[in-house]
Amino acid sequence: MHEFLNDQIDVIASFCQNRVIPKRIRWNERDYDISNVNLVHTAREGQKRIFYFSVSDNTNYFKLKLDPEYLEWHLVELYN
């Protein structure tokens, strides 16, 4: 199932060698441990640069959106 969402989420991430690596997300009162960061890309919204993380655990694919201006994380896609 492929869903498009825009849900604000909590994320535990590590900052390592100029990279941000999401480690765990909390969505719908449930924790998901990220096992792989498969792809990272950016996009522009006006002058703002938004970061997208395509990550997965053993059963789900998540696309996470990070707004670096407000340090807000959103879950924007789910595939399982």
Place this chain on the structure above:
Amino acid sequence: MSRIIIHIDMNSYFASVEQQANPFLRGKPIGITGKHQERSVIATASIEAKKLGVKTAMSTWEAKRICPSMILYPGDPEKYSYITCQFNSIFNEYTDCVEQFSIDECFLDVSKTATDYLEAIVLAQIIRERIKETCGEQITCSIGIAPNKLMAKLCSEQVKPNGITTVNQQNILKFLDTCKLKDLCGIGTKIENRLNALGINTFEQLRKFSLEKLVNEFKSYGYWLYEAAHGRDDSPVINTYEEPKSIGHSYTLSENTDNKKEMKYCLLGLSDRVAGRLRKECLVARCVHVVVRYADFNEMTQQQKFTEPTSNGLTLFKIAWQMIDQWLDESKPVRLLGISATTLSRGNEHQSLFKKERKVHSLQKTLDEIQNRYGSNAWTRASLIDVHFKERSSGFHSPNSPSTM
């Protein structure tokens, strides 16, 4: 001096990027589609889907008929543009002569970097590894190495996915004779049919055919065909920015419609987008081209030139709608609308003598600044509040430089 040209063609590009992003799509037949999957075409089929007979530009219903298990997946153009920027920056590390041929294809002139074909092959392998490391292991490419662009492109088509094919000057004719006419970039179905009608079915026959007769049949294209049949192409790898010749948008409606009001709103929204891009590029247009595709897939196109150059969305819309309104067949529902601005030149719109128009012009400047700061969805016309365009799945977005994040 003989050149060494590398052509790099990403394999099933959009599908590979999605398979890189989402591991649950790997090894499965997937098709990247547009915004309305049921009314869309396959922009890219994955390698697995291609093996089952699915082809690019096939309608989704036909693709599903051929391969019922195929997963239709909506495209994400921003993601593809970002990855394109990433591999382009890799290419630029190895030569300053890189020509982006499309979102997933590039020509590299490596004549200065590689002294012979062996070095060029090593370079191609290094580039392929760098792409894998930077973009991900699912994103693969086929590489062709030859003395010119035409042959390099033909070479890259030979081994897919992930192949490297080389042909040097001495082997060009032998190599060409193993290919079909239509394999060559520049020979499509129509040209092939016309060549067949002249009794030409192979490159060998094309080489032996009289140049004079070819020019009689194809005009100046006959010279190109004759040179191509000998594997000759002296076009340079161009790494300079070329001015756009036209800027346009088209949109497949979510449902076929005969409602003129709906069509007008859609066209106005498209005109605003075209005008916004014109202003961003500091261009003005002197010609508008419109296209209407009916539900039966018949298309009507028309263009109109005008003397006063413009980059105003409302002006473009008025010209476009006037044309459509004249010849629209109201008995047939419409599936797609498109508008493009052509005959472009650098500059801004002339200041009007009329106060009201001057006000609109200065307001437009402010609105553009708002969009530049907050994005293209920052404002819309009140009349277009209910018009929502779903994003397309292909095409190239304004590049944003890759980061290390």
